[in-house]
Amino acid sequence: MNELHLARAYLARVAEPPAAALVAFVNEVGPVTAAELVRKGQCPPRVVQETTARREVDQAEQDLVEAKRRGIRLVIPEDEEWPAWPLLSLENAERRGVRSAVTPLALWVRGQPRLDEAASSAVAIVGARAATAYGESLAGEFAYGLVGHGMAVFSGAAYGIDGAAHRGALSAEGLTAAFLGCGIDTGYPASHTGLLSRIADQGGLVVSEYPPGTPPARHRFLVRNRLIAALTEGTVVVEAAQRSGARNTATTAGVLGKSVMAVPGPVGSRLSAGCHELIRDSAATLVSSVGDIMDVVGKLGTQPAEKSKSRRPTDGLGSDALRVHETLEKREGKSVEEIAAESGVPVPRVRAVLPALELEAFAQRGESGWQLSPVVKKSQKTA
Amino acid sequence: MNELHLARAYLARVAEPPAAALVAFVNEVGPVTAAELVRKGQCPPRVVQETTARREVDQAEQDLVEAKRRGIRLVIPEDEEWPAWPLLSLENAERRGVRSAVTPLALWVRGQPRLDEAASSAVAIVGARAATAYGESLAGEFAYGLVGHGMAVFSGAAYGIDGAAHRGALSAEGLTAAFLGCGIDTGYPASHTGLLSRIADQGGLVVSEYPPGTPPARHRFLVRNRLIAALTEGTVVVEAAQRSGARNTATTAGVLGKSVMAVPGPVGSRLSAGCHELIRDSAATLVSSVGDIMDVVGKLGTQPAEKSKSRRPTDGLGSDALRVHETLEKREGKSVEEIAAESGVPVPRVRAVLPALELEAFAQRGESGWQLSPVVKKSQKTA
Numbered sequence: 001m002n003e004l005h006l007a008r009a010y011l012a013r014v015a016e017p018p019a020a021a022l023v024a025f026v027n028e029v030g031p032v033t034a035a036e037l038v039r040k041g042q043c044p045p046r047v048v049q050e051t052t053a054r055r056e057v058d059q060a061e062q063d064l065v066e067a068k069r070r071g072i073r074l075v076i077p078e079d080e081e082w083p084a085w086p087l088l089s090l091e092n093a094e095r096r097g098v099r100s101a102v103t104p105l106a107l108w109v110r111g112q113p114r115l116d117e118a119a120s121s122a123v124a125i126v127g128a129r130a131a132t133a134y135g136e137s138l139a140g141e142f143a144y145g146l147v148g149h150g151m152a153v154f155s156g157a158a159y160g161i162d163g164a165a166h167r168g169a170l171s172a173e174g175l176t177a178a179f180l181g182c183g184i185d186t187g188y189p190a191s192h193t194g195l196l197s198r199i200a201d202q203g204g205l206v207v208s209e210y211p212p213g214t215p216p217a218r219h220r221f222l223v224r225n226r227l228i229a230a231l232t233e234g235t236v237v238v239e240a241a242q243r244s245g246a247r248n249t250a251t252t253a254g255v256l257g258k259s260v261m262a263v264p265g266p267v268g269s270r271l272s273a274g275c276h277e278l279i280r281d282s283a284a285t286l287v288s289s290v291g292d293i294m295d296v297v298g299k300l301g302t303q304p305a306e307k308s309k310s311r312r313p314t315d316g317l318g319s320d321a322l323r324v325h326e327t328l329e330k331r332e333g334k335s336v337e338e339i340a341a342e343s344g345v346p347v348p349r350v351r352a353v354l355p356a357l358e359l360e361a362f363a364q365r366g367e368s369g370w371q372l373s374p375v376v377k378k379s380q381k382t383a
Numbered sequence: 384m385n386e387l388h389l390a391r392a393y394l395a396r397v398a399e400p401p402a403a404a405l406v407a408f409v410n411e412v413g414p415v416t417a418a419e420l421v422r423k424g425q426c427p428p429r430v431v432q433e434t435t436a437r438r439e440v441d442q443a444e445q446d447l448v449e450a451k452r453r454g455i456r457l458v459i460p461e462d463e464e465w466p467a468w469p470l471l472s473l474e475n476a477e478r479r480g481v482r483s484a485v486t487p488l489a490l491w492v493r494g495q496p497r498l499d500e501a502a503s504s505a506v507a508i509v510g511a512r513a514a515t516a517y518g519e520s521l522a523g524e525f526a527y528g529l530v531g532h533g534m535a536v537f538s539g540a541a542y543g544i545d546g547a548a549h550r551g552a553l554s555a556e557g558l559t560a561a562f563l564g565c566g567i568d569t570g571y572p573a574s575h576t577g578l579l580s581r582i583a584d585q586g587g588l589v590v591s592e593y594p595p596g597t598p599p600a601r602h603r604f605l606v607r608n609r610l611i612a613a614l615t616e617g618t619v620v621v622e623a624a625q626r627s628g629a630r631n632t633a634t635t636a637g638v639l640g641k642s643v644m645a646v647p648g649p650v651g652s653r654l655s656a657g658c659h660e661l662i663r664d665s666a667a668t669l670v671s672s673v674g675d676i677m678d679v680v681g682k683l684g685t686q687p688a689e690k691s692k693s694r695r696p697t698d699g700l701g702s703d704a705l706r707v708h709e710t711l712e713k714r715e716g717k718s719v720e721e722i723a724a725e726s727g728v729p730v731p732r733v734r735a736v737l738p739a740l741e742l743e744a745f746a747q748r749g750e751s752g753w754q755l756s757p758v759v760k761k762s763q764k765t766a
Contacts, residue, residue, distance in 0.1 A: 267647065279662060
């Protein structure tokens, strides 16, 4: 337990996600200073607004102790395990219409695998809670098959399609990750506590950005959906009514530049209507088999090879990251402030983006400041 | 019974459709002269080749007498009832990959309505013979609903989807037309003879380009499919295996610039696999209701109004027709030979295209030759 984890455990409890101002403040001054200043109320007005209700609740240490006792760890942006690359897709997504497109302050994680590695080749399978036998059977079958192709299956641990997807992946002894819209210890939905334990015990992950004890709420499921969308290559909607959480995840995935797929079903089934609408409106590709899904996800993977001339490794970067990257030079190091001035990207954003660029070997911290990495960078997607 | 009908009745029996060389020859010299020359074997080698096997079979008069007795008429390009406009879509379609994209020499028709009027707002519903109850029920429901929106329903009179579509239209007291891949009197499929009579007796049409007595054959169904595609605004595939005649109609419709629609079904149903493939490959729009179909077909109808600036009335013309149209002038008449020389379109094609342009009020025959119609031409599609 170090001061970074303590600071972020405090910060993650102090504001309701997504806390855009707080996240920007933390990026600017660092988590330890941010935690101190929030505690004292000495921070910008918008941050005060986000944190004022809970700033005196400081149970970071006991959260971390209790979590450790239960096999839960806090994964923070300063950790190697942080999935910095896929979370970059949230950059600037707010202006593209993704409500709450804010990077989480930290993630509570239960289970063996490294979160960043799990997220390196994952597909989301989502859908209706009140699913039909048809939908649940397909969700399970697709999850089983995707595991066979080396993919992890991410979902939201809800009844119906989500649960079937997790179980399908487990039955193939594959990696599955459940993202919760409540505290990681809350045990919701109630009759899925067994499933969640199986996931964590059998090589999977249970993940939440909500502090322990947080009760489930509808808005939290919607906020949670952005993580499922961001941390996967693509989202498969198996069954969804015309307005539904699964469609929300699909829409988010689309805005984040991920593949959106939908499974057709019988015309007249209310639970296929959302899928048909996504397909009809060209918001999703029709998939009817594991092969179809791999084709769609695989297309992304083979793009750099196929289009090696037209595609650059930095094509996956968000616009701030791209602007920061473009100001870096090979031989000369630059300070964060210099980069901010040259790129026009605010200092806090430059601070947030540089470590992610470093993780992906686009940038490195030299003696004289930040500079381009000498390594010829391969695209993330060729893996 | 006039000499044009006699000549075309003879010609329609003398070669197996599609007879590209014969059709071109007839367009060049006119049906009466063409019939005489074919009888004598005095025609270009390719026409001889197409006609040599049957040129001595001349039962045109008895075909017409017998047809009239049975309430069947021969509709020919020289008749007002000829659907010249929709058949223009076959122009040049051969080079776009439609096998047998040749205008028919004549059509045998049974039933009250005018064929051209029926074809002015028709949708094709096609699909597998070995359809499921699901598919048949949807085909019937869609046909019933389309009739309620003023559309005629065209199909191929086969078992399964086709039959269900015809019956659905009949039960709504709507106009339905059955296109056969055999002689109009052949009564195929056997247990659909009753259905065909009901169609003809209850305000619908039975249509075939094959002379009376022609037995059904697989290649004739495929040749027939081009007429269903050409004479409708769009084709809806309700159920189809991955290789099927219905997909052939859909592909043809697409090449002819018509709307192609497909109905989803349960994943795992072999009979929905063709539909899913069409949708996945963006060769068809997913439709799951009559409203969806009307949206797709209706889009075409509203395009000229929405895009009045960018869309011209001649946009629907084939390339030969367009080139011919462009050489016409408002005040000065031109001979066919002059138009051919200026446009680079061969004389027979100019002869074939001009009457169609005239029918659609793009051109008119004046004292000094062919010229532009003074009428401001509205697009066909605004109707």
